[in-house]
Amino acid sequence: MSERVRLGVNIDHVATVRNARGGAHPDPVRAARTALAAGADGITAHLREDRRHITDGDIEALSRLCADADRPLNLEMALTPEMLDIALRHRPHAACLVPERREEVTTEGGLNVAAQAEAMTAAARTLSGAGIRVSLFIDPEPQQVIASADVGAQVIELHTGRFCLATGEARQGEFRRLVEAAQLAQSLGLEVHAGHGLDYDTAVEALAIPGVRELNIGHFLIGEAVFIGLDAAVRRMRAVMDGVTA
Ligand code: PXP
16 A cells, blocks of 8 residues: 655744744744644745744754654755755755745745756755755756756655646646656656645645655645634645545
């Protein structure tokens, strides 16, 4: 029997709400603890250069929480010397390299791995050498998949944002791109993850991406938590992914 697909819960937007008032509530670390207790397999957090949500202190506390709980922390980060230093200091289970533009509302597209091959190769070597799995967040494009394997990543996370937003025929086309990228990635020995824009329905669809091992989900779950609580939202996502509930 194939292993169940892991659920990584991204708690960035708990920090977004906290930071709106500059205080300590709601605490993303408490959210991470709740998510793990509710069935999340790991925690994902994006330390952005502008620290708009997650802070350095959060990463410190999340690292401790995940170590104590023996669950993986997936640190999303831009490829900068500062972020590499932070990753090497905390040694998360995985570092997911993402493109970052200050003016963007969220991570809008995937990395152009081929265009930064030299820097990516060096970063992948440094991070892997420290025992950190290297994941690259890319659009489902064959040249990005091939470049990810070439620079020495172990994992690709396929950007599902366009698929989630597309309708009609375009939607089928977007899904086909995800399927083909995943097949290519597997043939190159890369582990396949997926994330961005997923909800209860699209998460189930994403499970049909060949070989997908992990979904990383944030905004929808934190939004749902407003209505049903984070514990219930994560439990429901897990149940939906397990095919227990529709
Ligand atoms: N994966 C990556 C690499 C991301 O940058 C994000 C957004 O921070 C997510 C997954 C989660 O996306 P969403 O918040 O839309 O679920």
